Amino acid sequence: MIPDRMAYHQLVWEIVREIPPGKVSTYGRIAGLLAPIHGMSEQAYSARGARMVGGAMAACPSNVPWHRVINAQGKVSLRKSDGGVEQRTRLEDEGVEFDEKDRVDLKRYLWQGPPDKWLIEHGLKD
DNA sequence: TCCTTGACTCAGA
DNA sequence: CTCTGAGCCAAGG
Numbered sequence: 166m167i168p169d170r171m172a173y174h175q176l177v178w179e180i181v182r183e184i185p186p187g188k189v190s191t192y193g194r195i196a197g198l199l200a201p202i203h204g205m206s207e208q209a210y211s212a213r214g215a216r217m218v219g220g221a222m223a224a225c226p227s228n229v230p231w232h233r234v235i236n237a238q239g240k241v242s243l244r245k246s247d248g249g250v251e252q253r254t255r256l257e258d259e260g261v262e263f264d265e266k267d268r269v270d271l272k273r274y275l276w277q278g279p280p281d282k283w284l285i286e287h288g289l290k291d
Numbered sequence: 292t293c294c295t296t297g298a299c300t301c302a303g304a
Numbered sequence: 305c306t307c308t309g310a311g312c313c314a315a316g317g
Contacts, residue, residue: 220297
């Protein structure tokens with residue numbers, strides 16, 4: 166078992182749980198809230214972080230609103246097999262609108278992130 | 292151990 | 305706006 170990865174995943178889930186209904190965030194933004202862990206270099210993490218968050222989403226428990234996490238282009242991105250229908254439906258139920266290109270307007274729906282207080286309480290910031 | 296994948300992103304064309 | 309290719313590297317076969 167690899168405790169490091171589990172810890173990272175749990176941290177990601179805690180952040181995702183803070184995203185309010187009707188708002189979305191991106192893999193990259195979430196990765197950016199976390200410090201480079203596993204001894205990865207800042208540069209490596211900036212390029213790999215988003216995918217690591219994606220990996221955390223793939224293994225997230227049911228109490229995490231994974232559907233509020235989309236990619237930097239404002240689109241839902243899922244595994245090859247799934248068309249992302251469920252994710253889109255869930256977001257629309259919360260009032261998030263998609264344009265004719267299946268994209269979300271990040272200027273309107275992007276979650277600005279947890280307040281500093283929250284980050285400090287969770288040891289993600291000094 | 293080598294090879295393929297991957298819920299990503301950014302810069303170019 | 306859409307499509308490519310490169311960058312990065314952990315996991316699983």
